[in-house]
Amino acid sequence: MAEKQAFPWAPGVATGIGSMPGDNPMEAARTIAGELPDLPHLAELPGRGPGADITGRAAALLVDIPVELAGPRGWRIAERPGRDLRRASSMLSADLDAMEETLDGYAGPLKIQLAGPWTLATTLEQPHSLNPALADPGLVADLASSLAEGVAAHVAEVAKRIPRAKLLVQFDEPALPAVLHGAVPTPSGLSRVRVVEDEVARERLRTVLAATHSYTAVHCCGHDIPFGIIMSAGADGISFDPGQLRKQDLDGFAEAAEAGLGMLIGALPTTGPRDSAQTGRSGRDERERPVPADTARIVRDLWRKMDLPSAQCAPQVVITPACGLAVASPKQARDALRWCREAAQVLPEMMGELG
Numbered sequence: 001m002a003e004k005q006a007f008p009w010a011p012g013v014a015t016g017i018g019s020m021p022g023d024n025p026m027e028a029a030r031t032i033a034g035e036l037p038d039l040p041h042l043a044e045l046p047g048r049g050p051g052a053d054i055t056g057r058a059a060a061l062l063v064d065i066p067v068e069l070a071g072p073r074g075w076r077i078a079e080r081p082g083r084d085l086r087r088a089s090s091m092l093s094a095d096l097d098a099m100e101e102t103l104d105g106y107a108g109p110l111k112i113q114l115a116g117p118w119t120l121a122t123t124l125e126q127p128h129s130l131n132p133a134l135a136d137p138g139l140v141a142d143l144a145s146s147l148a149e150g151v152a153a154h155v156a157e158v159a160k161r162i163p164r165a166k167l168l169v170q171f172d173e174p175a176l177p178a179v180l181h182g183a184v185p186t187p188s189g190l191s192r193v194r195v196v197e198d199e200v201a202r203e204r205l206r207t208v209l210a211a212t213h214s215y216t217a218v219h220c221c222g223h224d225i226p227f228g229i230i231m232s233a234g235a236d237g238i239s240f241d242p243g244q245l246r247k248q249d250l251d252g253f254a255e256a257a258e259a260g261l262g263m264l265i266g267a268l269p270t271t272g273p274r275d276s277a278q279t280g281r282s283g284r285d286e287r288e289r290p291v292p293a294d295t296a297r298i299v300r301d302l303w304r305k306m307d308l309p310s311a312q313c314a315p316q317v318v319i320t321p322a323c324g325l326a327v328a329s330p331k332q333a334r335d336a337l338r339w340c341r342e343a344a345q346v347l348p349e350m351m352g353e354l355g
Contacts, residue, residue: 007262008109008166008215011314012348014340015039015264017219017239018113018172019324021333023048025098031330033102035337039168039318041111042099042158046326050075051088054172055123058115060088061150065143067124076125077133100161107164109215114151116171116218117144117204118179118196130187134179137200144204148211155212167214170239170264176201177224198229205233217264221323227252237262241322242302243269254306257316266322267298268340272332295319295343296350304354314348 009015015036020028020043028043046053051060055075059067066085068078078085103110115123121134121143133139155167178184182195209216217237218230225240227249238261245253257263273290296319303313319340325333 007315008168009039009262009318012344012346013038013109014319014337014344015111016041016337016340017221017266017320017322017324018042018170019044019046019326021045021047021326021328021330025095026102027330029095029098029102031334032337033106035334035341038341039109039111040099040103040106041113041170043095044113044324044326045091045095046324048091051084052091054115055120056084056088057092058120058147059124060085060092061114061154062143062146063149063153065146070125073125073130074123077127077139079127096158096161103162103165105164106162108166109168110158110162110165111168111170111217112154112158113170113172113219114154116173116176117147117208118201119173119175120147122175122179122184132184132193134184134196135186135193140204144207148208151208152211152213155214167212168217168237169212169214170217170219171205171208171235172219173205173230174220174222176218176220176226176229177222180226180229181224198226201226202229202233205229205235209234215262217262219264221266223249225249225252227256231256231259231261235261237264239264239266239320241266242298243322245302250306253302254308257303257306257308257312260316262318263316264318264320265299265302266320267295267343268319268321268336270321270323270325270328270336272336273339292339292342293346293350295339296346299347300350300354303351310351310354313351317344317347319344319347 032040050069066078066081067075068082069084070076121140122132124133179196182192184193215236217239218235219239221241223244230238321336
């Protein structure tokens with residue numbers, strides 16, 4: 001197995017996707033630091049409202065492309081910076097302050113997240129039109145360049161605040177499959193934005209990934225994950241929900257794993273652990289109380305199904321929730337992170353038994 005890059009994490013660790021419940025940055029930062037001591041992440045709190053959402057948060061980093069709220073529709077490109085942009089920047093700064101205080105003296109891998117260029121282009125409106133920025137190829141190129149510049153500054157700011165951390169930058173691209181399949185609707189809903197060619201998708205993504213000068217991962221938690229495009233764009237890792245993989249996705253997953261990409265596997269459903277069934281002596285299904293090892297087995301079974309080397313799994317895989325935890329209660333979020341950590345701790349021994 002070719003190793004693309006040394007993994008910034010130790011074997012048997014877990015992390016979160018990004019979003020957390022509530023509106024208190026310090027509370028979220030302390031929960032993350034307490035439950036994910038080996039790979040914490042910067043908390044996102046979309047429950048605070050516009051500016052803390054996936055689009056507003058990334059748009060606040062854009063250089064020379066201001067944005068503003070477009071009412072209930074979301075965000076659009078603006079003529080000049082205004083209070084909406086200042087609010088988004090202020091909330092991001094508050095999150096960084098909380099992380100800096102909580103992780104004072106921390107030395108180890110640290111993950112930060114924000115929307116990737118294609119999801120941003122899909123969710124931002126053009127300045128004088130209801131059409132998404134995605135419909136204007138020139139504007140998409142400008143957005144990718146602007147985001148790359150903003151991300152570089154953001155990474156430098158995080159590195160200054162937590163100087164001993166090794167940064168992992170995750171780009172959230174839930175819209176990428178729709179972009180590639182021509183499934184993004186126009187404002188009327190009567191037609192679709194034209195398909196983006198694979199090479200264009202790859203180049204825009206590469207522009208932003210390369211700007212970080214850090215270990216990078218792309219998070220895509222739906223169907224039809226474009227493993228090949230993400231890998232060839234230069235990502236070091238891929239974050240995905242194994243429950244969303246279809247038969248046609250498995251070869252892409254195996255190819256990325258064999259190439260040595262880090263695998264952030266969302267083995268815990270955001271609804272929580274599921275009961276496992278067994279047939280009892282009565283012949284009826286009996287429900288067993290789930291344990292973190294059940295979550296580790298999801299990773300083990302996927303790895304074994306694709307006949308991947310068992311010794312590589314624990315070093316290469318990070319266990320995560322399937323998606324963000326914004327709609328969970330604070331207790332549910334804390335429990336989910338703890339569950340993932342305990343599942344990850346079981347994984348090395350479990351894979352060792354296979355070897």
